[in-house]
Amino acid sequence: MAASGLSVVANGDLISGVYPEMLNQISLKKKCQFDLSIVPRARQEALFEAGQSDLLIPAVRTQKRDQSGTFIPLVQNRPMLISLKDSGVAVSRLSELFLMKDAKVVLVRGFDYGPAYQGFIRRLEAKGQPIFEADVFSVARTLKSGAARYSVLEPSVIAGAIEADMRLSDLHDKLNFEAVPELPWSENGVYLSKKTLLQGDLHTLSQLFEQVQQQQLVWKGLQRYYRKEVIADSIRPLK
Missing domain, CATH: 3.40.190.10 (Periplasmic binding protein-like II)
Structure with missing residues (x-):
C-alpha cells in the first residue's frame, strides 16, 4: 500500500x-x-x-x-484541481493552465485518474511544467514552499496529509478546490x-x-x- x-x-x-x-x-x-x-x-x-x-x-x-x-x-x-489561494488566477478547466507561462503543477508519481488525466500529464511534460513527488505529503510540502501552485488530487487525500503532519497545518486555509469538467466522477x-x-x-x-x-x-x-x-x-x- x-x-x-x-x-x-x-x-x-x-x-x-x-x-x-x-x-x-x-x-x-x-x-x-x-x-x-x-x-x-x-x-x-x-x-x-x-x-x-x-x-x-x-x-x-x-x-x-x-x-x-x-x-x-x-x-x-473525483479528483479536483487544487490551487493556492494567493495564486492570483482563477482556473476552472485544466486546459487553462496551458495558457500560463509559470503554472507549475505538482503531482503524485503513479497516480492515475484515467485517460483525460494521462493526457493532461503528457501536455504538461511537453511544456516542462510538471513536478512529480513520491507521495501526497511531498506534494503538500511543495505547494507550501511555493515551488508549485497547482495539483490534481482528491481533496480528502491532501486534507488527510495536512491533518497527519502538523508542519503542514497552515495549509488548511490556503487551498482552493475546483471541480473541472475534464475529470468526472x-x-x-x-x-x-x-x-x-x-x-x-x-x-x-x-x-x-x-x-x-x-x-x-x-x-x-x-x-x-x-x-x-x-x-x-x-x-x-x-x-
Missing part, C-alpha cells in the same frame, strides 16, 4: 487508516490474512502490474489496470490480481469485497476518518 492521507497512514511498522482498517475487519470475520507493507505509489503500481502483489488498493478503474486485475468498485470519487475500489491469485482465491476475495461493497464499509470508514466538508464534493457512496 502507499501512504495516502488518512486513507492509508504509515507510522513506522504500524499501518492504519480507512483501507487497512477495512482489511482488518475482513481478517477478523473471515480468517483471511492480509500482509501489508508501505511503498511509494509508483512502486505499488509497478509491483501489481508485474505480478508481485495480489491487491491494488485503493485504485481508480482504468483500462490499463484492467489488463492486470479484476476490479471491484467500493466508492465513487469515477469508480474507486480494489483490483484483484489476475497474475498471482489462484482461481479459488480470486473467487473468494471477489465475494469478500462484494460484501464490503454492499455494506459500504469504505464509505463508512471515510466518514469516520474525515470531516464531512472534506469529502462532500469528491467522494460519495456507490449508487
Whole structure:
C-alpha cells in the first residue's frame, strides 16, 4: 500500500487508516490474512502490474489496470484541481493552465485518474511544467514552499496529509478546490490480481469485497476518518 492521507497512514511498522482498517475487519470475520507493507505509489503500481502483489488498493478503474486485475468498485470519487489561494488566477478547466507561462503543477508519481488525466500529464511534460513527488505529503510540502501552485488530487487525500503532519497545518486555509469538467466522477475500489491469485482465491476475495461493497464499509470508514466538508464534493457512496 502507499501512504495516502488518512486513507492509508504509515507510522513506522504500524499501518492504519480507512483501507487497512477495512482489511482488518475482513481478517477478523473471515480468517483471511492480509500482509501489508508501505511503498511509494509508483512502486505499488509497478509491483501489481508485474505480478508481485495480489491487491491494488485503493485504485481508480482504468483500462490499463484492467489488463492486470479484476476490479471491484467500493466508492465513487473525483479528483479536483487544487490551487493556492494567493495564486492570483482563477482556473476552472485544466486546459487553462496551458495558457500560463509559470503554472507549475505538482503531482503524485503513479497516480492515475484515467485517460483525460494521462493526457493532461503528457501536455504538461511537453511544456516542462510538471513536478512529480513520491507521495501526497511531498506534494503538500511543495505547494507550501511555493515551488508549485497547482495539483490534481482528491481533496480528502491532501486534507488527510495536512491533518497527519502538523508542519503542514497552515495549509488548511490556503487551498482552493475546483471541480473541472475534464475529470468526472469515477469508480474507486480494489483490483484483484489476475497474475498471482489462484482461481479459488480470486473467487473468494471477489465475494469478500462484494460484501464490503454492499455494506459500504469504505464509505463508512471515510466518514469516520474525515470531516464531512472534506469529502462532500469528491467522494460519495456507490449508487
